[in-house]
Amino acid sequence: MSLIDRVSGAVSGSLITGIPSLDIDGTPVHLIDDEDARGIISDAAARYGTRPLAVISINLDHVHHFGTSRLAARHIAAAPVDDSLEWLNLVDGAPIAQQARRVNGTPCPKLSGSDLIGPVLDDAGARGLSIAVLGGMPEVTGALRARLETDWPQVRFAGHWTPSREELASPATSSRIAAEIRNARADIVLVCLGKPRQEQWIAEYGAATGAGALLAFGAVVDFLAGRVSRAPRWISDAGMEWAWRLMLEPKRLARRYLIEGPPAYLAVRRSPA
Template identity: 60%
Template sequence: MSRHTPIVLPVTALRPRLSPVPAPPRPLGGGVSDIPVITIGGGPVHLVDDRQARRLIMDATHAPDLPPLAVCSINLDHVHHFARATDDFGPDAPVRWLNLIDGAPIARQAERLTGIAYPRLAGSDLIGGILTDAAAAGLSVGVLGGSSEVTRALREALAAGWPGARFGGHWTPSREALSDRAGCAAVAGEIRAQGVDILLVCLGKPRQERWIAQNGPQTGATALLAFGAVVDFLAGRVSRAPRWVSQAGVEWMWRLMLEPRRLARRYLVQGPPAYVAVRRSHSSPRGHEPST
C-alpha cells in the first residue's frame, strides 16, 4: 500500500454510478460460450455490457453443477503479465472465464476492430451492481486479499449498503501461504466450509487470476471475481477517480498520483510495451469485421 494518506470513499458513493435491480435477475438462457470474443493483446476478451456481465455472474450462482465462473479485467497490466504466458483463459480452462474490457486502450482497440463502442467494465464500477444482485438473491459474499485491518470495514460496508447479502468471511493469507500449494488448499477449504457463493479475489495481477485457475473450483464458490483493489474501495481506504477522469480515459494518472511508489513501474515502464501489443491486435469476433 502507498504511504500516502488514503482518500476515504463512503459506501454510498459507490452506488449512484450503478443500475441496481429490484429482484434477482432471471437467467439469460445462454452462457459465456455464447458471448462474442475478440483477441486483444494475445488473449480473449468478451464483448458484453454491464447488464450482460452482471446477468452472467448471477446465472453462475444458480448453476452449481457447472464449473465456476471466473471474471477478470483486461487492461494493460493484464496484457503485460499474460500476453506471452501459457495461462489458459479459454473454454478448456478448469473455470469458465469471463474476460471484461477494463482499460481505455482495450476499449478503443475493441471499437477499432468491431466498429462498436463497447463499455469499460472495471471491477470497481461493477461491484456495487453485483452486490445489489447478490443482496436481492440472499447470497454469501466472501473476500480473499487485502489487509486484516479492513475486515470490520468490509463487514460494515456490506451490512450498510447491501443488507440482503451475507458476509461470508475475509481471508488474508501471507505471500508465503499464497505461494504454497498446501496453504492455498487450506484457504480454499475454509472458504468452502463457509458456503461462499461469490468470492472477491483481490490479490493483484497476476496472482489473483492464477490463484483462481488453480484453486477456484475447490472453494465451492460459483463466481470468483478477480477485482484487485475492490477490497480497498469497499473498505473506504481508496477512492475512485472522478467521473470526468474515467470518461477521459486517464484514470491511470489519477491512481499514479495517489500511489506513485506502487504504481510507477506498472504504468510508466510496463504499460507502454503492453499498449503496443494491444494496438497490434487484429482479431475480429464472430459476426463482426474490423472497421476501416
Template identity: 55%
Template sequence: MNNVHTPLTDAPRRLFAGAAKVAPEMIVSSVPTQLLTAGDALDLIEAHWASDQDQPLGVASINLDHIHHFGEKGAWHGSLGKSMPWLNLIDGAPIAKKARRLTGTPWPRLAGSDLMGPILDRAQAGGIRVGFLGGAAPTLMKLRETAAVEWPHLTIAGTWAPPRQQIVDPAASRELAAEVREANVDLLVVCLGKPRQEAWIEANGAATGARVLLAFGAVVDFLAGEVSRAPQVIAEAGLEWAWRLAQEPSRLARRYLVQGPPAYLQLQRATLGGSFGHE
C-alpha cells in the first residue's frame, strides 16, 4: 500500500491562525503524530464537528500497538489518510517520552479514555448527537445508564454492537454505516480494537455522515465501568500497560510482550516532521 497521509483540514488549521505557537508533529515509522496539549486537541475536534468541511475527521491514539499495525513493517502500513484526514494523538508512554526527547518539551498522553469525558462535556454543551459503535450489547446498555447520570443532557443517537463478521464484510459494513447515517450521528465513537476500528473508519467513515469519528478502543468498557483505569501513580510511571496486562493477560499478552518490542525499536528512529499552524 502507498504511504499517503492527508493533511489536516483548513477548519482545524484555523485554530492556530495568527497564534504564536505551532503544533509540530513527530514521525514514527512513517506515522505522523501531532504534538498537542489536551486543550488544543479538544479544540481541533470540536472545530471539525462544527465546520462545514466535506470530509469527516478521524482521530487515532498512537501507541506501540498502532505502530505495529500501521508503521512501516505493519500489515496496514499506508492504509490510512486516503479517504479522510486523521488527527493522531499521543497515547502510549513511550511515544510521549520520545516526543519529549526530540523536542525538549513535555507532551501529555492523550489517551481516548482520558479525552472521552471532556469530549462528551463539549458534545453535551453543543447539542452534538453522539453514537457508539463497538463493544458488547450489555456494555453499551451500561454505558447509556452511566451517561444518563454523568451527562444528563447528552443526546446518544444510537449504539451498535456489530459482530466481527459484519465488521470485516464490506457489504455488511456499508449497511451498518447507513444505519448510523439514518440516526443522524455527528460524533461516532468506534471501539473495535486496532486495527479494525481505524480500517473501518477509513473505509466507511464518510458513509456514516458523522463529522468526527474517534478510534478509541476500549473506551466503552471504561465508560461503562467494565474495566478500571490504572492508578495515577502507575500511569505516571509509564506502567499502565502492565496494569492492563495483569487485568486481561490472555487478550493482551501478545500485544505487549510479542508485538510491542519490535514496535519500540521502530519508535527509536522517530524524527520531527512538518508542522501545522499559522502561515
C-alpha cells in the first residue's frame, strides 16, 4: 500500500483503505509488506484511525478455528462481523504465503507476530507510546518487564494481565480487565491468549480497552520474556517453524499441527483464486 493510500485512508478514518486482499476460506487476508504493516499499527496506536485496529495472524490454525469450510464441517455458525474494530489480517505461515503466490504470481512476505513485534516496539518507543500485555504466565512478568526496559526503554509498560481460562470465560472478569487496561492508558495491547480465544476476546472487549491497536500475537509474550526460544532464521525461512515449535512443545502442539493442520491446509488450497 502506498503512502498516498495510507494518508487518504487516515483522512477517511480507515487505516486499511486500499490494501489488496485474498480470500482464504472465507477470511480476507491483506497482502501487505512489513513496512506498511508496522506503519499502520503505529498510526493506529497513535489514534490516527476512527476505530481501534485489531491485527491477527492468518495461518492454518486460524483457518481451523475461523475458516468458513472448517466451521461448516464442525456445524458451527460463523460469528457476525464486528464493525467496532478494523481488522488487519496478516499472512502468517508458509501455506498462506504460498497460496497468495499461486493466486497472484508474485512473492508475498510472511508477517508473523514474532517478526513484527520488535519493529512495532521500536516505532512505539519513537512515539513515546505504551503497551499492555494480556496473556502468558504470571511468572514471566518480571522477565517481560526487564526485557522491555532494556530493549525499549521509551515504551511505557502499562501492565501485564494473566487471567486463567475460567476468568476469561467470565464476561464480568473480562470487562474488568478491559477497564483496567483503559485506566492504565495503554496505546497497544499485546493479546497472547492463543487461538481462538485471543481473537474472540479482542472482538468482544477490545474496544473497551481504549487502546488504538490490539495485536493477537499468540506466543510472543513468551518470546519476549525468553521463556520459549524462536526457531533459527533458516528454519523459519524454509517454512518449518511449526516443526521447531512442535519439537519444543509436543504435548501442547501435536493436535494443532498433526490433526487439525492437514484439513486446514486442504481448505487453503481449495480457496478461490
